[in-house]
Amino acid sequence: MSPVITRAVKQGQQPGALVHVGEKKVDFTEISIMEYNRGHDFREWQTDDVAELAEILQTDDVNWVNVIGLHQVEIVEQVGHVFGVHDLLIEDILNTDQRPKSERYDNYIYLVFKILYLDEENEKLKTDQISIVFGDTFVLTFQEQKSALFEPLRRRIRQNQGRIHQAGADYLAYAVADIVVDQYFLIAEYLSNTIEAVEDELVEEPTRETLQTILRLNRNLLSAQKALWPLRQIFSELQHIESNFVDKSNHIYFRDIYDHVLHNIDTLETLRNIAAGMLDIYLSSSSNKMNEVMQLLTVMSTIFIPLTFFTSVYGMNFNYMPELAWRWGYPLLWVVNIVIAGSMLVYFKRKGWL
Numbered sequence: 576m577s578p579v580i581t582r583a584v585k586q587g588q589q590p591g592a593l594v595h596v597g598e599k600k601v602d603f604t605e606i607s608i609m610e611y612n613r614g615h616d617f618r619e620w621q622t623d624d625v626a627e628l629a630e631i632l633q634t635d636d637v638n639w640v641n642v643i644g645l646h647q648v649e650i651v652e653q654v655g656h657v658f659g660v661h662d663l664l665i666e667d668i669l670n671t672d673q674r675p676k677s678e679r680y681d682n683y684i685y686l687v688f689k690i691l692y693l694d695e696e697n698e699k700l701k702t703d704q705i706s707i708v709f710g711d712t713f714v715l716t717f718q719e720q721k722s723a724l725f726e727p728l729r730r731r732i733r734q735n736q737g738r739i740h741q742a743g744a745d746y747l748a749y750a751v752a753d754i755v756v757d758q759y760f761l762i763a764e765y766l767s768n769t770i771e772a773v774e775d776e777l778v779e780e781p782t783r784e785t786l787q788t789i790l791r792l793n794r795n796l797l798s799a800q801k802a803l804w805p806l807r808q809i810f811s812e813l814q815h816i817e818s819n820f821v822d823k824s825n826h827i828y829f830r831d832i833y834d835h836v837l838h839n840i841d842t843l844e845t846l847r848n849i850a851a852g853m854l855d856i857y858l859s860s861s862s863n864k865m866n867e868v869m870q871l872l873t874v875m876s877t878i879f880i881p882l883t884f885f886t887s888v889y890g891m892n893f894n895y896m897p898e899l900a901w902r903w904g905y906p907l908l909w910v911v912n913i914v915i916a917g918s919m920l921v922y923f924k925r926k927g928w929l
Contacts, residue, residue: 593662595646597671597704600720604644606654609732611740612636617733625653631713632658637744638713639732643721645669651717658683658715660708668706668717675805677812683710684818686748686809689802690724690755691762698769698788700762700795702802705755709748711820716751725754745821749828756806756832759839762799766792766846773853781860789854796847803843806836874928878919882912 610618610631622628631638640658645651648669655665664685667673675688686707694701703722708715728750731739739750769792776785810833814826885908889898898904 593648593652593666593669595648595651595669595671597645597719599644599646601644601646604642604647604650605721606650607641607643609639609641609729610634610636611732611735613741615735615740617735617740619729619733625650625657628654628657635712637747639747640713640715641725642715642717643719645671645717645719654715655708658708658710658713660715664708668708671704671719673704673706675802675809677809679816679818682820683708684748684813684816684821686752688752688755688806688809690718690722691758691799691802692722693762693765698791700798702798705751707748707751709744709820712744714744714747714751724758725751728754742825743820743822745825746828749825749832752810753828753832753835756835756839759799759803760835763839763842763846766795766799767842770846770849770853777853777856777860781857786857789850789857792850793847793854796843796850800840800843800847803836803839807833807840810836870928874923877923878916881915885912 605621606623606625606628607621608619608628608631610616612635616636628640631640640654642651642654645668651669652662652665654660655662655668659682661680664678664680667685667687673687677687678685686709688705690703690705692701692703703719706715706717708717728739731737731750739746769788773785773788773792776782776788810829813821814830814833816826816829889896889908901907
């Protein structure tokens, strides 16, 4: 695993200094392009020549330029400059610890948020930052690593399904964002199923592993909420935005994403409250279990106190103990001990202590 570059490397540098902040997740930066128009024309290719991107700006076709891998700063910088992206914005793209946000410029709009993935092996959530820059005829997306998440959208473009070819770059930007937000539904469903499984364990027999699952669940919920909450403001603004390159007819689609975001926020908030309550239930259950153990030990100790008293008395080595000479002394001592122990057991049982 490559070392993570932190914000410390940027300390003292001038604004707009381009430094990749984050982990190197791929070996090489890849640039893929999809070009299409209303006439059903379509092209798709990959390139390592950034200068080639300048040619696609000469047409009125919609172009989706996807950049995978942000560690090669010079390539990301060149792609940004071809499309007139400001250095401060490129700096934000290279910072993979960016807070989800949206910014509006004269010729384009910038969106950045987190894609959540489930690491099933470790049962935790992983994040991948995606930056979207879209203008009149282009959509730029920057990701840390490859993902099959957008393959259904690429298939729709290749097969000319839906209204994707009839709409502009703003609709393509919506489609990309919609897939990311829909991924949160899957994460919420997974977290909900995990909570149900843990609830069953809490009712039956909670273990130390149950506690670990609850703590891991709380961390996952916190990560999901941290990534999701800022999207509320982002899409609230987009559904009312006035721009030359955002068609008003597409406001309803951004409003749909906004509704999905609110739905996911409510779901995660509910799950977070349930998970917090589950931790309290686990602690109470552990405390009750310990109390039951202590109660049982106390009852057993109480039963053996009088028995210990008798055996200790007759275990003394005095010469003049008349009971020691009795023929039935030994059996009598056992009868007395059994009667006392039995009577105490019956008494504790009636009290509900056993």
